[in-house]
Every structure is written in structure tokens, then in C-alpha cells.
Amino acid sequence: MSAAANTVMPHALPAPARPGMRIEEVDTPALLLDLDAFERNLRRLHTTLQGRTVRVRPHAKSHKCPQIALRQIALGAVGVCCQKVSEARALVQGGVRDVLIANEVVGAAKLQRLAELGREAQVGVCVDDAANVRELAAAVKAAGSNLDVYVELDVGARRCGVEPGKPALVLAQAVADAGLRFAGIHAYQGAAQHLRTPAERTAAIGKAVEMVQATVGLLRKAGLDPEIITGAGTGTYLLEAGSGVYNEIQPGSYVFMDADYGRNLGDDGLPVHEFEQSLFILATVMSRPIRERAVVDVGLKAHSVDSGMPAVFGLDGARYARASDEHGVIELAGPADVRLGQKIRLVPGHCDPTVNLYDWLVCYRGERVEELWPVSARGAFY
Amino acid sequence: MSAAANTVMPHALPAPARPGMRIEEVDTPALLLDLDAFERNLRRLHTTLQGRTVRVRPHAKSHKCPQIALRQIALGAVGVCCQKVSEARALVQGGVRDVLIANEVVGAAKLQRLAELGREAQVGVCVDDAANVRELAAAVKAAGSNLDVYVELDVGARRCGVEPGKPALVLAQAVADAGLRFAGIHAYQGAAQHLRTPAERTAAIGKAVEMVQATVGLLRKAGLDPEIITGAGTGTYLLEAGSGVYNEIQPGSYVFMDADYGRNLGDDGLPVHEFEQSLFILATVMSRPIRERAVVDVGLKAHSVDSGMPAVFGLDGARYARASDEHGVIELAGPADVRLGQKIRLVPGHCDPTVNLYDWLVCYRGERVEELWPVSARGAFY
Numbered sequence: 001m002s003a004a005a006n007t008v009m010p011h012a013l014p015a016p017a018r019p020g021m022r023i024e025e026v027d028t029p030a031l032l033l034d035l036d037a038f039e040r041n042l043r044r045l046h047t048t049l050q051g052r053t054v055r056v057r058p059h060a061k062s063h064k065c066p067q068i069a070l071r072q073i074a075l076g077a078v079g080v081c082c083q084k085v086s087e088a089r090a091l092v093q094g095g096v097r098d099v100l101i102a103n104e105v106v107g108a109a110k111l112q113r114l115a116e117l118g119r120e121a122q123v124g125v126c127v128d129d130a131a132n133v134r135e136l137a138a139a140v141k142a143a144g145s146n147l148d149v150y151v152e153l154d155v156g157a158r159r160c161g162v163e164p165g166k167p168a169l170v171l172a173q174a175v176a177d178a179g180l181r182f183a184g185i186h187a188y189q190g191a192a193q194h195l196r197t198p199a200e201r202t203a204a205i206g207k208a209v210e211m212v213q214a215t216v217g218l219l220r221k222a223g224l225d226p227e228i229i230t231g232a233g234t235g236t237y238l239l240e241a242g243s244g245v246y247n248e249i250q251p252g253s254y255v256f257m258d259a260d261y262g263r264n265l266g267d268d269g270l271p272v273h274e275f276e277q278s279l280f281i282l283a284t285v286m287s288r289p290i291r292e293r294a295v296v297d298v299g300l301k302a303h304s305v306d307s308g309m310p311a312v313f314g315l316d317g318a319r320y321a322r323a324s325d326e327h328g329v330i331e332l333a334g335p336a337d338v339r340l341g342q343k344i345r346l347v348p349g350h351c352d353p354t355v356n357l358y359d360w361l362v363c364y365r366g367e368r369v370e371e372l373w374p375v376s377a378r379g380a381f382y
Numbered sequence: 383m384s385a386a387a388n389t390v391m392p393h394a395l396p397a398p399a400r401p402g403m404r405i406e407e408v409d410t411p412a413l414l415l416d417l418d419a420f421e422r423n424l425r426r427l428h429t430t431l432q433g434r435t436v437r438v439r440p441h442a443k444s445h446k447c448p449q450i451a452l453r454q455i456a457l458g459a460v461g462v463c464c465q466k467v468s469e470a471r472a473l474v475q476g477g478v479r480d481v482l483i484a485n486e487v488v489g490a491a492k493l494q495r496l497a498e499l500g501r502e503a504q505v506g507v508c509v510d511d512a513a514n515v516r517e518l519a520a521a522v523k524a525a526g527s528n529l530d531v532y533v534e535l536d537v538g539a540r541r542c543g544v545e546p547g548k549p550a551l552v553l554a555q556a557v558a559d560a561g562l563r564f565a566g567i568h569a570y571q572g573a574a575q576h577l578r579t580p581a582e583r584t585a586a587i588g589k590a591v592e593m594v595q596a597t598v599g600l601l602r603k604a605g606l607d608p609e610i611i612t613g614a615g616t617g618t619y620l621l622e623a624g625s626g627v628y629n630e631i632q633p634g635s636y637v638f639m640d641a642d643y644g645r646n647l648g649d650d651g652l653p654v655h656e657f658e659q660s661l662f663i664l665a666t667v668m669s670r671p672i673r674e675r676a677v678v679d680v681g682l683k684a685h686s687v688d689s690g691m692p693a694v695f696g697l698d699g700a701r702y703a704r705a706s707d708e709h710g711v712i713e714l715a716g717p718a719d720v721r722l723g724q725k726i727r728l729v730p731g732h733c734d735p736t737v738n739l740y741d742w743l744v745c746y747r748g749e750r751v752e753e754l755w756p757v758s759a760r761g762a763f764y
Contacts, residue, residue, distance in 0.1 A: 013468060013761060027491060029763050061707055083708040084679075086395060103708065106668040106679075106723050109409060128669055129722055159709055160669035160677050190706060286488040287510055287542035295542050297466075297488075300735040301763050305688045306705065323688065324572060325443055325734045326465040326485065326763065327541055340511055341488050352707045353682040356739075359761060379395060379741060381411050381683050381708065 017362045021369045024343055028284040029302040031358040032345065033256075033373075035365045037278035041255050042075055044275060054241045057081055057100060057230065059252025062352050064377035065361060066094020068255060073098075079122065081250050082377070085114045090377035092121045100124035100230070102186055102250060104152065104160055106132055110382065111139035118145030126152040126186045128162045130174045137178035148183035149175045150230065153215060155208035157190040164211035165218060172224045184228030185219075187212045188250065193235030194260060194307075198267050205239040213245050234275070235264055258351040260307035280313060280345040281354070282362075283328065285338055294318075294338045296328040298346060304353035310346040320346060399744045403751040405664065406725055411684040412664040413740040414727065415638075415755075417747045419660035423637050424457055426657060436623045439463055439482060439612065441634030444734050446759035447743060448476020450637060455480075461504065463632050464759070467496045472759035474503045482506035482612070484568055484632060486534065486542055488514060492764070493521035500527030508534040508568045510544045512556045519560035530565035531557045532612065535597060537590035539572040546593035547600060554606045566610030567601075569594045570632065575617030576642060576689075580649050587621040595627050616657070617646055640733040642689035662695060662727040663736070664744075665710065667720055676700075676720045678710040680728060686735035692728040702728060 016027035023032070045056065058072045060080040069080045069091055079098025082088050088099045104126055105114050117123050118140065125147055127133050133149075140147055151172050154161035162168050168185070175182040192204035212229060219226055230248035232240035234257075240246040253261055256279035266272040281303055283296035300323050303310050310328075312318040317334025328346075332338060348354040355361075361373040398409035405414070427438065440454045442462040451462045451473055461480025464470050470481045486508055487496050499505050500522065507529055509515050515531075522529055533554050536543035544550050550567070557564040574586035594611060601608055612630035614622035616639075622628040635643055638661035648654045663685055665678035682705050685692050692710075694700040699716025710728075714720060730736035737743075743755040 013764065016764065027764055028489075104668050107410075107666055128671060132722060154671060158675070159706065159711055160671060162671065284489055286486050289510060289536060289542060289544065293540070297763070300686060300688050300732075301738045301761075304682060304686070306682050324541065329541055340514060350682075356683045357761070379683075379739070381679070382395065382398065382409055 013359065015360050015372055017369045017372060019369055019371055023282065023364055023367050023369070026282055026362055026369065028282050028343065029298045030282040030362050031355065031360065032280040032282050033361045033363045034278045034280070035363050035370060037276040038255060041275045041278055042071060045251065045254055046076055048238060048274065049241055052241045054246065055248040057248050057250050058255070059102065059233070059250045060091055060377070061087065062252035062355065063255055064090070064355060064375050064380065065373050066091055066096060066376055067373040069094065069096045078248070084381055085110050085117065086380035086382040087377040088123060089113070089117055090380050092117060094376055096121070098122040100148070100150070102126060102188065104128055104132065105136070108135070108139070111135055112143070115139040115143035115145050115147070118147045119143060122148070124148035124150060124183060126150045127171065127175065128152045128160050130171060133171065133174045133178050133180065137180050140180065146181060149180045150184050150186040150228070151175065151182070153185055153187040153212060155187045155189050155211045156192065156204060157188065159190065164215045168215045169218045169222055169224070172219055172226070173222070176224060182224060182226070184226040184230060185212060185215065186230050188231040188233070189236065190233065193233040194264065195235070196263060196265050198265070201236050202239060205236050205243070209240070209243045209245050216245065234261060253351050256351040256355070258307070259311045259347045259349045262311070262347070277347055279348065279351055279355070281310060281348055283344045283346055285340055285342045285344060288338065288340045292332050294330045294332060296330060296344060297326065298328045299323045299326045301325055302357060303346070303348045304350050304357070306353060307350035310348050313345040313347050315344060395741065397742050397754055399751045399754060401751055401753055405746055405749050405751070408664055408744055408751065410664050410666040410725065411680045412744050413737065413742065414662040414664050415743045415745045416660045416662070417745050417752060419658040420637060423639070423657045423660055424453060427633065427636055428458055430620060430656065431623055434623045436628065437630040439630050439632050440637070441484070441615070441632045442473055442759070443469065444634035444737065445637055446472070446737060446757050446762065447755050448473055448478060448758055449755040451476065451478045460630070466763055467492050467499065468762035468764040469759040470505060471495070471499055472762050474499060476758055478503070480504040482530070482532070484508060484570065486510055486514065487518070490517065490521070493517055494525070497521040497525035497527050497529070500529045501525060504530070506530035506532060506565060508532045509553065509557065510534045510542050512553060515553065515556045515560050515562065519562050522562065528563060531562045532566050532568040532610070533557065533564070535567055535569040535594060537569045537571050537593045538574065538586060539570065541572065546597045550597045551600045551604055551606070554601055554608070555604070558606060564606060564608070566608040566612060567594060567597065568612050570613040570615065571618065572615065575615040576646065577617070578645060578647050580647070583618050584621060587618050587625070591622070591625045591627050598627065616643060635733050638733040638737070640689070641693045641729045641731045644693070644729070659729055661730065661733055661737070663692060663730055665726045665728055667722055667724045667726060670720065670722045674714050676712045676714060678712060678726060679708065680710045681705045681708045683707055684739055685728070685730045686732050686739070688735060689732035692730050695727040695729050697726060
């Protein structure tokens with residue numbers, strides 16, 4: 001049987017809503033964006049940075065949505081980051097002119113697509129390996145394009161990146177020697193974003209800043225001045241912004257927030273409320289078998305559980321206890337005034353991989369759907 | 383700004399492979415299907431059931447792929463199950479003529495789509511609420527269609543379903559009174575599938591069978607003979623098939639298997655090897671920062687961690703230790719003969735929600751890609 005016979009191609013799914021609908025009428029599962037809260041979050045980021053001179057380059061891996069990237073840029077962001085070439089391409093096709101792939105790109109086919117994208121927009125990429133630098137240089141030459149190349153440092157996340165100091169200098173020199181533009185240092189301490197207390201976050205970023213500073217000193221001495229020092233996330237960006245070393249920050253989740261970020265604490269020992277929850281999953285109660293249990297139509301295929309279960313929003317005594325593929329079991333401790341068919345809002349445990357499960361953001365204001373934005377880079381993991 | 387301006391619609395992504403390619407050339411992340419192992423699994427199910435008279439109705443929520451459903455039916459399955467109306471529609475559009483939605487469908491819009499689908503194929507659905515039965519009857523009447531209606535029993539999964547015994551009888555009577563066709567009992571003990579020892583699984587299904595048997599007795603006495611008693615999954619289907627009560631089984635994961643099913647034990651205390659692992663994620667090593675660590679391009683957006691991390695296939699001493707959005711960190715204990723750019727196969731922790739992240743199954747035999755099958759019902763959670 002050929003792949004074409006008797007087959008629906010993927011993604012013939014209709015959108016879950018139309019502009020003008022009431023939230024109650026939206027099909028579920030749906031990803032809702034509270035536009036008022038979202039717009040306050042966008043502005044709030046810049047308010048918190050007043051008096052700082054850092055550039056803002058929000059991470060688009062959280063939203064994967066050109067409509068959001070363009071709004072971030074309109075408010076002053078220099079561009080956005082993402083993690084994959086196919087994500088970058090979706091963003092460029094959506095009108096974004098400056099994208100940093102805050103990640104390594106490995107393999108001839110991906111490098112070719114990356115280099116070709118460099119003809120259409122300002123594109124940056126990270127490196128942590130000398131052989132990869134040579135392949136990148138060859139791809140850029142073949143495409144007749146140009147890229148900004150950042151040396152990635154491992155400043156404590158124990159993921160990608162070269163060790164700070166000498167290894168970074170050697171690699172930066174390799175970038176320059178290969179005829180590529182050495183644009184700066186990428187140093188993201190991802191492991192620090194969800195440390196719960198300010199003291200832990202401050203200590204982790206303090207160490208990262210020291211490593212970056214020492215590396216920058218070495219590079220300058222060697223005549224390889226890194227123009228941009230970029231990194232940071234929603235959990236720590238004020239620390240990097242105030243470090244005197246970083247001159248660009250990459251917060252992503254601040255546009256949406258999630259249940260996991262909601263567990264970060266501030267100086268007063270209470271949850272940080274810098275940004276508001278703007279992202280929700282709309283669920284329908286599809287079974288009401290006993291007084292203490294409601295089952296919703298939002299399970300593992302509609303949210304990611306890597307950072308725990310979603311929180312139930314605005315329903316006292318209700319707890320999303322467990323998920324199976326297409327079900328979520330909500331335990332009800334309080335008065336059981338939950339009816340079959342009721343629409344319930346959930347706060348996802350982790351926004352990024354949850355957004356990746358949806359084709360559309362249903363944007364609402366008050367109780368009305370205002371617009372639908374496509375998650376254009378959904379599934380763009382190439 | 384309108385939703386149409388400056389936007390790529392979702393899903394302009396190219397397929398990761400072409401027929402004839404070597405696996406080494408497949409773009410990553412990719413979902414690979416070993417056709418030889420897959421075909422053996424399809425046949426093996428029927429071999430294990432020789433001498434039984436149960437109907438086989440595999441669960442398509444695992445694969446979401448009409449090409450697979452049609453192969454299951456060609457080998458003797460009566461049809462397939464799925465969980466959502468939109469999934470059922472994708473399967474019917476792909477050529478499947480008999481689909482049971484092994485789940486409740488709630489809400490006017492979904493019920494309308496369900497009832498309309500009943501005009502195109504043999505469609506079944508579950509119920510666990512009398513008001514829902516009345517709405518279903520109205521939708522079926524409006525659509526001029528017919529559906530098979532199953533009363534869902536909670537036999538220990540503590541999810542949806544009415545209590546066994548009297549509540550089931552009352553609901554079956556409501557189905558008949560509403561002019562709907564009462565087709566039988568749906569009794570799936572989902573919580574039993576991953577109990578690790580045969581004794582635990584046997585005990586759990588034994589209890590479920592008792593509850594079903596008592597309920598069937600009540601129904602028969604009331605003149606509401608349930609024609610079909612359906613349920614079971616890959617972890618327990620031989621128990622239901624041998625119960626003398628169930629006459630239809632719904633295994634799903636057997637076509638693929640996953641790391642979590644790989645932890646189920648048999649009578650000898652060793653992992654059950656009834657079915658072979660046929661599903662893999664192909665990853666590329668995109669960073670090789672230190673001897674003990676390789677980072678692959680397969681993270682939370684390319685597999686589901688609800689049942690744990692993926693297993694690394696065929697690489698001694700390698701352990702997929704942790705995932706972030708687009709990265710997987712592999713710790714290497716043995717000789718570190720892993721090179722940058724190397725393709726590595728992973729066994730997903732849980733097949734169903736992992737398959738849901740991919741548009742294509744890259745089907746191979748030996749080391750060559752043979753066909754690409756679209757995951758037509760990917761994202762079909764409506």
C-alpha cells in the first residue's frame with residue numbers, strides 16, 4: 001500500500017474557536033491566552049529593566065508564534081531566540097528579521113538549511129565544537145550567506161557548551177579562523193531558573209557571571225572582543241541584567257508563566273508575582289462518576305507533565321491528581337458544585353512543551369475570543 | 383493585526399525522510415518503525431489468542447494511523463477503538479469502517495460531530511451519565527444516524543464509568559428507553575496494565591471480571607442482554623480473553639511497545655517479551671562536551687516523560703538522564719565511543735503520547751526507509 005492511498009494527511013483539524021465566541025463555546029481541549037494579562041507581561045518586562053542597558057531577545061521556544069514575536073519586537077526587543085533551524089524558519093517566514101538559534105546545529109542537512117536562512121534574515125547560532133565550526137563555515141560559504149556565531153559556555157547547566165576560560169578562547173579563535181563572524185558568548189544557566197529561593201538563584205547566577213567574566217577577560221586579551229554576552233531566563237533575568245557582564249537577556253516564559261514558575265519564591269518567602277498567568281488550558285468535564293471526582297478531557301496529549309500536573313484555576317478544593325492519554329482526573333475536596341459539561345481552566349505545569357501540543361492560541365479578552373494565532377512553529381523540532 | 387497577516391499556518395514542515403534513504407540519512411528527531419518487528423507483533427497477537435473466540439478491536443490511540451488500523455483489520459480485527467471524535471473521524475476518512483470511541487463524548491458540538499460520523503461508518507461510544515444519554519439520543523435523531531452505545535463500568539481504574547451492578551442496569555435501561563442501541567459493556571481496567579508482576583495483574587483483572595460478571599447477570603435478568611463485553615490492554619489482554627466473560631479485547635501498545643511496558647515482568651520474574659520493540663526515536667548527538675556526556679536533539683518536545691525517560695537502544699553504558707525542551711542529556715559510563723553527529727535510537731518511555739508529537743512514522747526494513755505513514759490523527763484531541 002502506498003503512503004498516499006486511503007490516507008488523510010495530518011492536520012486537517014479545525015480550529016477550536018472563532019473570533020467573537022464566548023469562552024464557554026470554545027471547543028476543548030484549547031489553549032487560551034488572556035490578552036490583557038499577556039500584554040501586561042510584555043510591558044512589565046521592560047518596566048523591570050528600566051535603568052539597565054541590556055538588550056532584550058525573548059526566547060520564542062516558549063510560544064513558537066510569530067504574532068507574539070512581532071509584538072515583543074514592537075516593544076523594544078532586538079529579535080528573538082529559538083532552539084531549532086525549523087523554528088527559526090517559521091519565525092522568519094512570519095516576519096521576524098533577527099533570530100538567534102541559542103543552540104548548536106549539527107549535521108550537513110541542518111547546516112545547509114541554517115546557512116540558507118542566513119540569506120533571508122539576521123541569524124545567529126551557537127557552537128561548542130571545532131569540527132562543527134568548520135562544517136558551519138563550509139555551509140555558510142556554499143550558501144553565500146553570513147551568520148553571527150556565538151561560543152556557548154557551560155556555566156552550570158551541565159548540558160551543551162565548552163568549559164569557560166581557555167577552551168572558549170580556543171573555539172572563538174577557531175570561529176574567527178574559519179572566516180565566520182564571532183559575535184559573542186552564549187551562557188545560559190538553565191538549571192538556575194527553577195531554584196526555589198532567591199538566595200539559590202543569586203548564588204547560581206553569581207557563579208555563572210564569574211565564569212563568563214573570566215572568559216571575556218581572556219578573549220579581550222587575545223583581541224577577540226565578544227560584542228554580545230547573552231543568556232538568562234524568566235527566573236533569573238534581573239540578576240544577569242544587573243551583572244555588568246551580560247548585555248543581552250533571553251526570557252521566554254514571562255509571556256505566559258506556568259505552575260512550575262508559580263512555585264518560585266521571592267525575598268518575602270512568597271511566590272514571585274512579577275508576571276501574571278496568561279496561559280490556560282480549557283477543559284470540559286466529561287465524566288462525573290462520584291461526588292469527589294470529576295474527569296476532564298485534557299490528558300497527556302494536551303499538556304506536558306515533566307514539571308508536574310497542571311493546577312486547577314479558580315475552583316476551590318479541586319486538584320488535578322493524575323493524567324492518562326486523554327483524561328485528567330480531578331479530585332474534589334470542597335463542595336462538589338462541578339457539573340458534567342462544565343468548562344474548567346487549567347494552568348499548565350510547564351508552558352513550553354504544552355504549547356507545542358496545540359495548533360492555535362485562542363486569544364481572549366474578558367469572556368470573548370478576540371483572535372486566533374497559529375502556533376506556527378509547533379512541532380518544528382528539526 | 384489579523385490572524386492572517388504575516389503568518390505561516392502551522393505544519394509547513396517537510397517529512398524527515400524519503401523512501402529508499404538509509405536510516406543514517408533521516409533527519410532528526412524522527413519516529414522510526416521497524417516494519418519486520420511491527421509485522422511480527424501484529425501476527426503475534428493473533429497467535430497468542432488461538433483457541434479463544436474473542437474479537438480483537440485494537441486501540442488506535444497508540445498509533446493514530448489509518449495505515450496501521452487497516453493492517454490490523456486485514457489480520458482479523460473487527461475494527462479499532464479510539465478516544466475522541468476527531469480521532470475517529472481521521473480513522474474513518476482513512477478507510478476504517480468500524481470505530482468504537484472507548485470514551486464518553488460530552489457537549490453539543492462534539493455530540494453532533496459524533497452523530498454525523500455515524501452516517502459514514504459503524505461507530506460506537508461509551509456513556510456513564512443519564513443526561514448525556516438523552517443528549518446523545520437527540521443528536522443521533524437530528525443526524526438521522528445510528529450508534530452502538532456501551533455502558534462504561536468503573537472496574538478499578540477510578541476514572542470514568544458507572545459503578546458495577548445496579549447503576550449500570552439503570553443506565554442501560556436509559557439507553558434503551560432513549561431509543562439508542564444498547565450494544566454492551568465497556569470495562570477497561572487501565573490501572574492494571576502496568577502492574578509489574580503477573581500476580582498483581584491477575585488479581586486486578588480477577589476483580590474486574592467479577593464486577594463485570596455480576597453486572598451482566600443483572601442486565602440479562604432485566605432483558606438487556608449485552609452483546610459485547612469489551613476492554614483490556616496490552617498488559618492484561620490474555621486474562622480478559624480467558625475470562626469467559628469478555629468477548630472483545632482492545633490492546634493498543636502491542637504494535638509498538640515502550641520502555642514502560644518493558645518493565646512488566648512475567649512468571650519467571652523476567653521482563654515479558656511477548657512483543658518486540660518496533661518503535662524508536664532517532665536522535666542526533668548535537669554536543670559532546672565532556673567524555674561522560676553526550677547531548678541529543680530529542681527533548682520534551684520529541685517524547686513524553688510521563689512514564690519516565692526513554693531508554694538508549696544498543697549503546698552499552700549509556701543512560702538518558704534528563705530532558706529539557708529540545709535537549710536530552712545522555713550519561714556515558716562505558717567507553718565513550720560516541721561521536722558528534724552520530725545517530726542514536728531511543729526507546730520512548732510511553733508510546734501513545736510520544737507518537738502524538740510526530741507527523742510521520744518513518745517505516746524501515748533493515749537499514750532502509752521503505753514508506754512514510756502519516757500520523758493522521760496526531761493532535762486530534764477534540
